[in-house]
Amino acid sequence: MSWSYALRRIGMFVAVVFLAITINFIVPRMAPGDPTAAVLEQLLSRGQQVEGAADIVANYRARFGLDDPLLLQYGRYVWNTLHFDLGYSISYFPQKVESALLQALPWTLALLLTATAVAFVLGSVLGALIAWPRSSRLVRSLAPFLMVLSAIPYYLLALILLYVFAVWTKLFPLGGAASSQSALTFSITSAIDVLHHAFLPALSIVLAGLGFWALGMRGAMINVLGEDYLALAEAKGLRPQRIFFAYAMRNALLPQITSLAIALGTVASGSVLVEVAFNYPGIGYVLYNALRSSDYFLIQGVAFFLVLTVAVAVLLLELAYPLIDPRIER
Amino acid sequence: MSAPVLDVRNLSVSYLIGKQRAQAAADISFTLSAGERLGIVGESGSGKSTLALALMRLHKPPARIDAGEAWLGGTDMMRLEGEDLRRFRWSEISLVPQGAMNSLNPVMRIRRQLADAIEAHRRDWTRAQVQARVQEMLERVGLSPKVGDLYPHELSGGMKQRVCIALAVVLEPKLIIADEPTSALDVVVQRLVIQTLKDVQEQIGAALIMIGHDMGLMAQSVDRLAVMYAGRMVDIAPVRDFFHRPLHPYSQLLISSLPSPDETKPLTDIPGMQPSLFDLPGGCSFHPRCPLAKEPCRQTEPTFLPTGPGRGTACHVVRESLDEPH
Structure with a gap:
């Protein structure tokens, strides 16, 4: 580079x-x-x-x-x-905006980074398999199902999950990030408690993202499968797995990675509606409260923070891109 | 002539589009001996590339092989399936693709793409053996070994085509199919690339099928020339005989339509168009454009019959003239 x-x-x-x-x-x-x-x-x-x-x-x-x-x-x-001095929050006064953000940040990052990563990996593999002609009929028929999934808004999915798993079967808690946030320690019981609380919000984000990533990957994969180098790879008598990963998926992933950078950037702003639905103390929840109480400094703070994280994510992608795609100027 | 290395018998390929069936290769038979170069010419849509893809079993739906055999060194390629087919490809039959520009994986170094082909078939080779082979092949096609470290976008069109040639001979197959190997290159590079292809093909003693439009380039590069028309192989002859004493009326017209630097004559063409494969005329497919067409040509399709050593023609008129006592 x-x-x-x-x-x-x-x-x-x-x-x-x-x-x-x-x-x-x-x-x-x-x-x-x-x-x-x-x-x-x-x-x-x-x-x-x-x-x-x-x-x-x-x-x-x-x-x-x-x-x-x-x-x-x-x-x-x-x-x-x-200097990250973003002023005083009106609704959390005398707390400062930056400290309100920093308090919410770990929850949002942990929840959304994990959920986005899982959705990206699962979705991309699934999308590639759907487009792959050697896949079983069952896998190849998943596309319409994923289209429906990606068309359902994630907050609606969140409400359905809440109803089924928290209200109806009571398998998971209704909301919050932990049974008692102040009593959290670095122990296995605390960790299980946090995971237990994060599961439904994460699942709703994963399910909603899965369709998006899978359909994007399927489209990219179909394009790549029509390329001459795929025909030659087959003529070369390469093993099907080798063609799938190194020739087809490797190339189809390139446009996906651009979308991933943008998705990772927006992670820091939280997933407002999921966090509100699950009462999850992340940045999205802070933003929601700030909007409700016309806390301009806090809104400005979240907006600034969002721009900053998107910009950082895009910068990191652009610096890494020449390593992923040699055709980009080094 | 030695025993044929390739023996294609009655190969038929058709495209099924809707309810209509187009025979893109109909009842094709020919043989090729070791080290021999066969050129196949024909208009666009005459079935040249369909034939090449079918021989490699690379045809995709809606194309379908209806019948026929293609024996290469004791194996009928048309019967191979799955893992057997995968192993057979490239180690016995390789391809120099039509679009060398896009035939290399854009995100993989040249060295890796060559090594991939070796490793897929020679599992017992050590890494050093593979690398030595890659190096040797790049040198054989006139490329610096440094090219191995480059990505395809860093190469010129001619260099990419050379890489494809190196790729085609890396396992020393019995048969190489070159599908319009020079169509995207300028004239000077065309000659060099064809020369390289001929050189490496002779070195490994493989048979070569070269598909193309350029009759002049063919005349200089191949031993025998076959002509396809509307999915049929209508004429095949040693290249010298083909140009000096063409038999099939279509071949005669093709040759007379070539521009000549010696005599200034107006360019001629063959009147009419190649018929649609969905709507072939009855009898000989060429009869509406044929100046010599007679009554039988409109009635029955001529069969392909040998007319001499290494020669064969599908034409009623030629048949008649040969049957007549001299």
Whole structure:
């Protein structure tokens, strides 16, 4: 891999993150009015008397630096953001936005990374097998079933799973990440408890993702099977497994890996509806609460975090891609 | 002539499309002796490639082999199935593909692709033996051993075709089929690639079937030439006889339509079109375009009969003239 290729990719990454930060700064300031006056107006409209309202507004404007020139505010904002100082959360006050995110992050990462990885591997193998002419009739007839599966929204799947396995048969807990989050220790019982709680949310994400990955892989595989190099591989008298893995699947995986990078990037934002359905304390759940309570700083924080993780995932993919596909510039 | 290495008997391949059946190769018989080069020419859709694919058993539905045998060194390839077929391919019969541009796996180094072919058939070879063989083959087709470390996209078209030739001879098969091996290359590279193909084929003593359109290139490269028309093999002859004294009217027209640098004459063509395989004319398929067509040509299909050593023709008119006392 050449340095100029790597540097170009890293430059692109910095540009994207910077652009995202800037948009995050500009959009709220394009709205009319200012936040302190808005809070006061709310209080006034409820009939509360506020003494010296104008003074309070001026006081807070000065405290938050809202009277400073826009450029100075922008500089300060960028500086703080780069130090992961994302401001105070309104709904979790006095908790800061970054600490709310960090608390939720491990749960989301563990749940979604695992579920996405399982869905990707299972889906890709299944999709490749569905397209493979030597597969059994049973495997090859799975395609319509997977189409149905991928058409069902994952939150609906979550509700069905909840009803069947938690409400009806009571095999799994209704929600939460653990029986008692504060009592978690590094022990086998705790681990089993966490896995027990994560199983249904993970299953709903895997099932919903399975169709997507399998159908994508099936399409890519059908394309590859029509290539001349596959006919020659067969003419060479290679073993069918060798043709399947090294000639067909290896090439069909390339477009899948691009989708995987994007999927991995969105993992950090959580799977909002699944986390809400299962009451799972991940980033998606935080975002849901932030939206409900108009916690702008927290929403901004999650948005920034999402852009950052997608950008990181894409950067890693682009740096790794020349190793996977030699035709990409090294 | 020595005993034939390849003996194709009454091979018929058809495509079933909807309820209609098209005979893309009808009742084809020919033999090939060791080291012999046979060229097969014909218009697009005449069944040349269908024949080549069927011989390798690489035909895909809707193509189907209806009947026939193809004996290569004591084995009827048309009866092979599964693991036997896999082992037979490449060790006994190999292919130089039509689209060398896309015939190599884009994400695998050249060395690996050659080694793959060896390892699939020679399980007892050590890694060093395999690598030595790969190296030797690349050198034989005029490529630097460094090419082995490259990926296909780093090679030119001519180099890729050379890699394909190296691949075809790596197991020293008895028969090589080259399906329009030079169709995507420029004229200069064409000559070099054909020369390379001939050289390595002679070195390993394999028989070669070369399929193509270019009569000039064929004239210089093969020992015998066969002509296909509408799924039938209509003419086969040693290349010298073929050009000096063509028998079948179609062959005669093909040769007279070749441009000649010596005499300036207007280019001629053969009037009419090759018939659709779904709607063949009765009798001889060529009779609507044939200047010599007579009554029997419209009635019955001519059978393919030998007309001399290594020669054969399917034509009523030729048959008649040969039967007449001189």
